[in-house]
Amino acid sequence: MKQSSDDAAEQINYSSRAQLREHTNPGTDDLVYLYLREIGRTPLLDRQQEIELNKAMRSGRVAEQRLRNNGHDGALKAELEQHIRAGYLARRRLMEANLRLVVNMAKHYVGRGLTLLDLIQEGNLGLMRAVDKFDHRRGHRFSTLATWWIRQAITRAIGAFGASPRLPAHTTQWLRRLDWATRRLTQELGREPTEQELAERLRLSVPKVRRLIGASAGTLSLEMDLGGEQEVTLGDFIEDAQTPTPWNAAVQELLRRDLLDALEALTPREARILTLRFGLRDGTDQTLEEVGARMGLTRERIRQIEQSALGKIRGAAHGARLRGYLFAPPVQQTRFR
Numbered sequence: 001m002k003q004s005s006d007d008a009a010e011q012i013n014y015s016s017r018a019q020l021r022e023h024t025n026p027g028t029d030d031l032v033y034l035y036l037r038e039i040g041r042t043p044l045l046d047r048q049q050e051i052e053l054n055k056a057m058r059s060g061r062v063a064e065q066r067l068r069n070n071g072h073d074g075a076l077k078a079e080l081e082q083h084i085r086a087g088y089l090a091r092r093r094l095m096e097a098n099l100r101l102v103v104n105m106a107k108h109y110v111g112r113g114l115t116l117l118d119l120i121q122e123g124n125l126g127l128m129r130a131v132d133k134f135d136h137r138r139g140h141r142f143s144t145l146a147t148w149w150i151r152q153a154i155t156r157a158i159g160a161f162g163a164s165p166r167l168p169a170h171t172t173q174w175l176r177r178l179d180w181a182t183r184r185l186t187q188e189l190g191r192e193p194t195e196q197e198l199a200e201r202l203r204l205s206v207p208k209v210r211r212l213i214g215a216s217a218g219t220l221s222l223e224m225d226l227g228g229e230q231e232v233t234l235g236d237f238i239e240d241a242q243t244p245t246p247w248n249a250a251v252q253e254l255l256r257r258d259l260l261d262a263l264e265a266l267t268p269r270e271a272r273i274l275t276l277r278f279g280l281r282d283g284t285d286q287t288l289e290e291v292g293a294r295m296g297l298t299r300e301r302i303r304q305i306e307q308s309a310l311g312k313i314r315g316a317a318h319g320a321r322l323r324g325y326l327f328a329p330p331v332q333q334t335r336f337r
Contacts, residue, residue, distance in 0.1 A: 035120070050094065055136075060090070066080055098127055129153070185197055195213070262313045270308070
């Protein structure tokens with residue numbers, strides 16, 4: 001029996017906004033409340049449904065590999081692409097049906113340095129990892145695997161960021177890019193890159209790179225030696241999200257096509273803003289400030305237009321198809337080429 005959104009909110013003990021305010025920062029309680037109502041619309045899955053979804057996911061991966069290896073054309077290519085899309089939709093459904101599990105777990109870690117919204121976002125990353133790792137043939141329920149990965153993602157985030165001051169979202173995004181560029185240039189050059197080299201790679205000014213380096217002071221280096229005889233570093237234990245797997249590459253291409261189709265429902269200005277923000281043409285997503293500078297508008301105005309455009313897409317025919325991409329990894333970790 002499908003639960004109502006209000007039932008879902010009641011289930012996780014956040015049915016009232018007054019209760020939410022005890023666990024969120026001012027201004028975020030409404031967002032969390034709406035999120036709870038949204039995820040409450042998705043029914044829970046039984047064991048057989050989990051199995052069928054997992055089978056569809058595995059069929060999609062096989063189809064993607066066949067398409068990648070053999071380069072089929074015509075009807076067979078269309079059939080393989082259909083299996084790939086069906087696999088992704090199955091992945092999305094399995095994920096959406098377990099978002100309440102993330103919230104249930106996240107609420108137990110409030111007060112350790114991260115907001116409830118931050119904890120939910122980190123937990124969702126762990127949930128996605130569990131979805132990709134799930135294999136029903138091993139005999140266990142998905143919730144067993146998901147609980148482990150969600151807890152690991154949340155506790156790891158608390159360890160990494162819980163004791164650090166929270167930075168604005170756009171600054172955090174640039175810090176991730178800075179870390180990525182530093183690692184890439186170090187590999188290419190055989191030494192640590194200069195501020196000028198980082199600026200060129202990131203397409204930023206040297207002063208801005210210098211400010212980013214200052215903002216990152218006190219964070220852990222991925223090259224930090226963890227000790228032992230094998231010279232293991234912290235980075236060895238962190239997955240390289242910049243290099244997509246074959247499965248993710250296929251999904252990203254489908255997403256890129258769907259997004260470009262969806263832009264047809266927007267005005268030229270709205271379409272351009274989303275294209276720049278999410279890097280739909282060149283793979284380089286831009287901050288609100290950068291888009292505003294290019295279009296002669298303020299950061300806040302760009303944000304308003306972006307939200308309006310996304311609202312149009314959600315309400316259009318493309319909305320249902322694109323809904324699952326909302327639970328994909330953060331935009332800065334996904335490149336559309």
